[in-house]
Amino acid sequence: MSAPTTTTGPLSSAAHAEHVAGLTPVLTARDVSIEYEVNPPVLAVQDVSLTLHRGEILGLAGESGCGKSTLAYGLNRLLKPPAILRSGEVTFHDADGSETDVVALDGDALRAFRWDKVSMVFQGAMNSLNPVISVYAQLEDVLLTHRPNLTKAERRERCAELLRLVGVDPSRLDSYAHELSGGMRQRVMIAMAMALEPQVMIMDEPTTALDVVVQRGILRELMLLREKFGFAVVFITHDLPLLLEISDRIAVMRAGRIVELDTAEQIYTAAQHEYTRKLLGSFPSLLGDFSYDDGESA
Numbered sequence: 304m305s306a307p308t309t310t311t312g313p314l315s316s317a318a319h320a321e322h323v324a325g326l327t328p329v330l331t332a333r334d335v336s337i338e339y340e341v342n343p344p345v346l347a348v349q350d351v352s353l354t355l356h357r358g359e360i361l362g363l364a365g366e367s368g369c370g371k372s373t374l375a376y377g378l379n380r381l382l383k384p385p386a387i388l389r390s391g392e393v394t395f396h397d398a399d400g401s402e403t404d405v406v407a408l409d410g411d412a413l414r415a416f417r418w419d420k421v422s423m424v425f426q427g428a429m430n431s432l433n434p435v436i437s438v439y440a441q442l443e444d445v446l447l448t449h450r451p452n453l454t455k456a457e458r459r460e461r462c463a464e465l466l467r468l469v470g471v472d473p474s475r476l477d478s479y480a481h482e483l484s485g486g487m488r489q490r491v492m493i494a495m496a497m498a499l500e501p502q503v504m505i506m507d508e509p510t511t512a513l514d515v516v517v518q519r520g521i522l523r524e525l526m527l528l529r530e531k532f533g534f535a536v537v538f539i540t541h542d543l544p545l546l547l548e549i550s551d552r553i554a555v556m557r558a559g560r561i562v563e564l565d566t567a568e569q570i571y572t573a574a575q576h577e578y579t580r581k582l583l584g585s586f587p588s589l590l591g592d593f594s595y596d597d598g599e600s601a
């Protein structure tokens with residue numbers, strides 16, 4: 304009689320194993336569980352193991368409340384009470400060959416790690432930008448803290464360069480957040496996240512509030528920047544069609560667990576988990592029949 308097998312990890316294909324075989328990890332999470340200590344407690348993330356590879360875009364999909372943001376905050380040590388990392392390990396594999404135990408970081412080491420190695424772009428740029436200081440002051444602040452050896456002229460030039468990189472005219476450096484469009488504000492947030500050339504950017508619904516045309520423009524630039532600088536991205540959204548377009552791999556999360564992890568192509572063409580198929584099915588244009596009654600394709 305054969306022993307019963309239990310599979311607790313996410314479903315993945317052989318194609319996925321082949322895809323990741325030659326890749327180098329940059330951020331690894333192992334058995335991460337995160338709880339909100341409320342009454343009754345909410346176990347928002349359960350036993351999540353995940354490897355982000357150097358330079359890849361990893362999409363994190365799943366319906367509202369499944370734990371995507373909580374996991375993202377956990378990876379970057381941004382959890383605030385009542386959230387607590389119950390168990391698990393997070394390791395950063397630096398390009399210089401060193402390894403950082405992210406869970407053990409505190410004080411200056413944690414602050415340095417956050418913008419320098421792993422940065423984050425949050426949803427809702429208006430709330431993330433400080434309304435009472437200029438764009439320049441906010442970008443400069445990151446450089447003042449983390450690159451104290453730069454001269455004032457060098458900081459100004461770097462801030463201008465950052466805006467150019469994200470497609471915002473450097474004349475906007477002296478603007479305030481309320482003077483910018485939603486798209487520009489989100490571009491400024493991306494510029495800020497790129498200021499120290501981090502190896503990982505975690506983006507939590509970075510373009511959800513924007514109209515589709517602006518969203519596309521920003522994503523196009525993000526892809527070009529990723530190619531140019533080689534940072535890896537964890538891109539979180541409930542918008543699965545968008546993830547299929549931009550991600551190398553996609554992790555599908557449900558009720559705190561990753562249920563399927565595969566290449567974007569496999570997710571699109573051969574999703575294994577019933578829940579992934581349900582998610583795909585909730586976007587009719589993905590799986591639906593495009594032809595009209597007269598046979599003409601849409």
Ligand SMILES: Nc1ncnc2c1ncn2[C@@H]1O[C@H](COP(=O)(O)OP(=O)(O)OP(=O)(O)O)[C@@H](O)[C@H]1O
Pocket residue numbers: 339341345347365366367368369370371372373374385541
């Ligand atoms: N401060 C909190 N106190 C208690 N429970 C919380 C708190 N914040 C989040 N939760 C719960 O944790 C779970 C995961 O929430 P989380 O925000 O991570 O999900 P999400 O997938 O990012 O959702 P969305 O796509 O809507 O942002 C949900 O059940 C949510 O209700």
